[in-house]
């Protein structure tokens with residue numbers, strides 16, 4: 001360790017590993033009720049994680065949730081950007097993951113054709 | 121593909137390990153792999169969270185859900201329900217004992233709400249075996265700042281300004297101590313960390329070393345820079361194998377990253393750190409005895425001066441501080457002395473870690489700001505007395521400290537108020553006692569400890585503590601004599617004034633403070649041959665309560681005629697005659713006779 005600068009750089013790099021223990025950041029929530037799992041929620045989540053990883057995004061947090069009663073629209077995925085309303089997408093397929101991450105997570109643009117609800 | 125979306129933090133402190141956290145962690149790793157989640161969920165072993173009563177503890181991120189008393193059998197459900205489906209498992213959440221409300225997150229629990237965690241901020245939240253997690257949490261920034269932006273004098277000045285006082289017991293101002301060592305002439309100097317932690321019931325230092333070893337190491341290196349030392353020793357008792365193991369790992373990692381070794385941060389400053397395992401003698405926590413022990417000699421105190429700052433390890437100027445003292449340094453350097461000094465009272469700055477034990481609901485570790493009251497610690501954080509019993513006293517400061525009674529519960533905690541009350545901050549052990557505790561017996565317990573740990577070098581301590589213990593033993597056996605209290609006080613005064621080291625000088629404190637606040641208990645033992653708490657087996661007398669209707673059954677059954685009273689009036693037991701056979705208790709139809717006085 002030769003300088004404070006070097007330490008700071010290292011710290012920033014390392015923080016991406018522990019970042020999910022801090023409460024801020026972007027949240028992606030996948031419906032993992034029996035209905036969601038039957039409709040392929042695991043595969044959707046895996047595809048979303050793959051996209052996030054591929055693009056090297058730090059600070060994206062994945063959570064799962066239970067059935068919210070819109071079973072026919074499963075797989076449901078919520079995306080919450082800090083300070084923005086919660087956007088719920090329905091009938092999400094693994095092939096939609098790229099668009100959701102590129103357009104919404106990165107650029108903040110709602111993917112209109114998949115949206116089923118919006119709430120604060 | 122590996123994308124880690126969840127961290128499961130399993131407590132690997134000594135408390136949780138002994139309640140089975142190792143099995144929980146192993147089971148968890150297997151189950152996660154079995155469900156094919158090992159590419160997205162990471163299991164992290166952390167240090168102590170402090171809430172040992174509820175162990176094994178687990179936190180799952182990103183939700184930050186806090187599970188308590190987790191058993192190996194719970195693992196499949198945790199993986200299936202929480203990690204796979206994202207549902208919180210209600211029955212594993214902590215329930216507040218009074219409201220019975222279950223509480224999902226850490227910060228909402230009363231035990232943590234009143235705490236102010238600086239020293240323990242990483243404990244339970246990072247993996248102590250991973251220097252990277254310490255760095256990610258801001259670690260070694262203080263060292264970098266000190267070495268590249270500050271002069272040794274400025275570092276010392278900053279510590280002085282913070283008002284930090286030694287956490288090892290006596291509360292000597294740390295910055296002043298560093299300055300003495302800095303100004304002491306000599307090429308070779310040493311930094312020593314006192315991790316002997318000999319007080320019965322104390323485990324603060326152990327938890328810091330196990331949960332966040334780098335914080336202590338960083339403090340020591342900064343001290344080395346400030347006083348001009350290039351070598352340090354951590355003196356840690358061999359009974360702390362986990363702490364030693366984590367320290368060894370931490371030192372090796374710090375060496376590899378260049379925080380220890382040559383030319384740290386390119387500043388030209390060198391520092392090497394060693395561990396010395398002690399054999400667990402209480403007296404080896406005393407600084408001069410400790411230094412002798414590091415040198416390979418028998419650990420016995422010597423008179424001061426010269427103080428270690430002038431002549432310490434191998435005769436060289438040495439600065440010795442406690443584990444927790446060193447653990448404060450990084451935040452003083454990073455945030456500045458002024459910010460640090462905002463916490464606490466005028467003469468006692470910062471926080472203090474206490475080990476809560478005894479008859480208290482939430483045993484564990486609590487870090488609180490100085491100036492908090494004893495009541496807040498015991499009731500708000502500690503959750504009150506076990507089984508709803510009545511509080512009687514709290515022992516603070518270990519064998520050198522004292523017992524405080526109920527009417528002192530609102531005493532604010534700082535070095536000076538505790539000393540004025542006849543107790544002492546000490547290292548931070550808090551033993552809570554309820555109505556069933558006999559205060560003479562407590563004094564005897566601590567004196568038994570100091571007497572057997574006395575090194576025998578000076579007569580007042582060697583002989584005096586033995587004589588005091590003899591007197592306490594005979595009082596608790598029911599053979600106390602007229603004049604014993606005066607004799608105890610006389611001996612106590614003599615030992616305090618003439619013993620060579622702190623061990624002897626403070627050994628009488630538990631006796632003096634119980635005499636001050638619970639004198640009537642001594643008198644009851646000696647004069648009435650009764651132990652009011654009903655704890656001393658030779659003296660567990662019986663008392664007749666207000667429920668007595670004066671039926672006379674007890675009087676009839678008593679084989680020695682120890683009960684007096686007229687029919688239809690409340691009866692009384694003559695304690696001097698009573699042989700404590702208990703016959704009356706079984707006979708009373710109104711349950712008006714109970715053990716104790």
Ligand SMILES: Cc1cc2nc3c(=O)[nH]c(=O)nc-3n(C[C@H](O)[C@H](O)[C@H](O)COP(=O)(O)O)c2cc1C
Nearest residue numbers: 286287288314317318405406407441442445622623
């Ligand atoms: C009998 C005896 C035992 C002691 N045990 C310890 C101990 O276990 N840990 C500790 O830090 N200080 C202990 N001390 C205090 C040390 O002598 C010394 O004051 C302390 O390490 C200084 O560090 P500080 O200024 O950071 O508090 C003990 C003192 C005495 C007299």
